[in-house]
Each structure stands twice: as structure tokens, then as C-alpha cells.
Amino acid sequence: MTFKPLIDKCMSYTLFAWSEINTIIFKTISFLPAYQPPLNDTYKLNRQSERMMFTHPKIPINMHLHKTLRFFSIVMISGLLFASCGTKTENQTTQPPVKSELDSAEAARIKELEKIFFSIPSPVEMASLIKEKGYVFEISRLNSPENVDKYTGELRQAVNLGIYGADLSYSAMFDQKQVTMEYFAAAQRLAKQMGVDGALTGELITRLDQNQESRDSLLKIVSEAYMDLNGYLKENQRIEVSALIIAGGWLEALYLSSVYAMDGNEDLRKRIAEQKYSLNDLVNYFEKFGEKENLKEMKEDLLALKAIYNNAQENKGKTSVSTDNAGKKVIGTTTSVSIDDATLKAIATKATELRTKYTSF
């Protein structure tokens, strides 16, 4: 992807905005009292100010305002350039963009938006079902926080940051407050090593510590932290890292639920079957990035899982919408997806294999 069309658009917006502001300044100073400059150095300074402000040379500038106008013109130029041009720079052009370049810039912008607007269910929702079905918390199933310093390279660090996020959700759901704090510290440490600790701040650890008595508060803080982390990454043009973290969290949730589901719980089996939707969404999401080297390995692993999920039976049905006694909409469907024992076992085996691969060092 080339950034030239984006930069051209960036500059055209900046110049357009600047011309609008210049118009406002022009109209503002035209109401100011006339100033008759003496023929001395002060006059020369004022003339310089006039040139900087691009004002009409015949409109006098109030002597008391020239410094102020110069000050905020510098502020505005800096602010506009900083605010409107948030992408890398390559070639800049002073030519007005032609229609084809604007179309190309618009297409690139829409493509970037598609990478931002992406959603799969949070690992919290899977952990919620595990707890609801009466299973007990087993810390041995989680990725030890002591491993945090052993992960190097963007791929392993990002995937494990997602894995720790899922482990955080799991431990918080089971009211394991101390464990939750330990996992949050591990996630924060890993984020710092990756240079993305702008989101997982110390303030969040303080909030976790202060809310140890409330499971819902713990869950909200954990979810908010990871939502903010994803936002931070997207804002700082590290969307691919965000994709790896999301994939890591999803993989860990699938692994944990499939381990529990092997004892025959039908609701867990059904939820695992329904992961077909999220997996399809993840694969499609990774496709949007093209052939990015840092995403290649995870994409291949997701495709391997998808091949197993192709054995799931999906029945397309219809959507129904009704209203309950409290006036709330209830959305239902006859669409369903199911998996047999062999497919469940294959999914559990593959999820374990992939999870082990990424958590090993």
C-alpha cells in the first residue's frame, strides 16, 4: 500500500483548512483600527508580520496584535500539520490532487477503516459459559505468568499478550483476584517489552487492586484495558499487532473451552461449534492484510483450524424478533451449527497443538 495518495489528501486538507482560517483572520483584522506605521524599524517589523500572515498589504495591522497573530499562526500551522497528517510520509507534492489520486486515497482510507471495524466475541463470554456450567477454576490450564520474559519477537509476544488477556478474563470470572492481578502484571510487562504499554497503565493495576471485591468490576477493568490496548494499537498504526493479540485471545478461549468440553457438556460443545463464525471472521480479517510476513504464520494456523471446522454442519434458517414481558427485543434464529464427536476431538487437539506452539519457547 502506498501512502502517497493519503499524504496528498492530507496536504490538500491542510491547505484547504489553512485557507479557511486565513479568510477568518483576514476578515477579523479588517475590523481593527487603522495603524499608521512610522518610517522606522518598527514599521519594517510590522511589514514582516504582514507577510507572515499573508494579509493584504494595504490593510493596516493593529500594532498591539501583530505578535499575537504571529504566535497563533505558528500554533495553527503546527497543529494542522500534526493533526491532519497522521501517516508516514514518502513523497510530497505541491500539485492539487487529480481525481484519480483522490479516488485512490479514498479507496485506501476505506480499506483502512475495514481493518478498524472488526469484532469477535470477547474471551470473557467463553469464560462466562465455563463458569455457568459449574466447572472449577484450574490454574494449571493457564499460561504461567513466569513465562512472560521468555517470549521474543513480535509474533510470539503479541499472541501471548492475547493469551494472557484470555487468562485474565478466565481468572476474573472465577473470582481469582490475586491470580488476576498477577496475570495483569504479566500482560503489562509484556506490553512494555513490545513498546505498547501506553494502554496497560499502572493506573489500571491500582483500579484492579481497589476493586478486588467485585467480580463485575474486575471484568470491566480487564475488558476496558484490552479494548484500550486495541485502540492504542490502531491509533498508532500497529493494527497487525492488534490482529495477533485478538487471535491469541480467541485461541486461548477455544483451547480452554475445548479442554472442558471433552467431558461431554453439550452447551460447551455447541459453543465450540459456534466458533466457526468467529474463525471465519478472523480468517477474513487476516486476508485484508494481504501477504504481511508477520501475520503469515498465524494465518496459516487459522486456516488449518478452518479446515477442521469445515466438517461442522450448518443449517441456515430465519431470524425472528419478538418482545418479552419487559418490552425488550428478543432475537432468535433457526440457523444452527453443530459438530460431531470426531470433529470436537479434532478441534480440541488442534487448538491444544497451536496453543502449545505459541506458549512454548
Add this chain to the structure above:
Amino acid sequence: MKIFRILLPLVLLIPVMTDAQCRAFTKNQCLPLLEGYVQNDNYNSAMLVPGDDAELLMTFYGGKEYRLVVCAHPILGSVDFEITDTSGESIFKGNTASTSTFDFKMANTQQLIVKLKVPDQNSTVSAHEGCVSVMAGSKELN
């Protein structure tokens, strides 16, 4: 004069929101609308301009209750949104001026699409971009 020097540049810079402000806008203005629900940890916020369309495919699990929030900076006007199933059948229509939240229960797991439409603005007015955020929170069905 000092106040003028400080305030005027700030006033002129207000319309120029950055992605950083979009994240802050999402946390400060949109997240509180999910009170009572545990928010999804996905971040679905972006700077959009008048005339923009966006779509978000989401999976909602059966047996849970959800709140969907569509939040937009007032500079964009009232952003329309529609929730449909994957075949395009409309389930709910709203806009950020009146109904920016939609509470619902899921009887079964299903994928739904959230479609956004930022209204076009008068061509004589300078186009401003603004933050638009889609958030979802869940809780167990009682």
C-alpha cells in the same frame, strides 16, 4: 490579550480531531453508556467524514443479553445505524441523536450486521471528520 492568545488557537484547533482524541472520546463519552454491561474488548472507533458508510459484522451468543452502543461526535450530526441479520433483514433502526443504544436478548447464537451512515453535509460548509464508535456489552440472561 493573554486570554485571546491562549484561547483563539485552541478554538480554531477544536474541529481537528485526531485518532488519539477518538480513543479518548470513546472512553469518556461512549463507554459510560455501557453501564451495567461488561464491554467487549474490541475497539471499533474511527474518524469518519460526512457521507461515509461503515459495516461491522458481530457474533452474539444465545442465552445472553446485550447492549449495542453507537456513539458519534456531534460535529457529524445524527449518524444513522441499522442492525440486520446476515441476509439483510432489518431488526432495528436508530440514530445517535435519539436512540444511540439498543438492548436485546439473544435466544440463539447469531451473526448480526451493524450498518452506519454518516449524513452528508451541505457542500458549502467545510467537511469535518468526527469520531464514530460502535461498542457492545453483555450480561447473563436472568
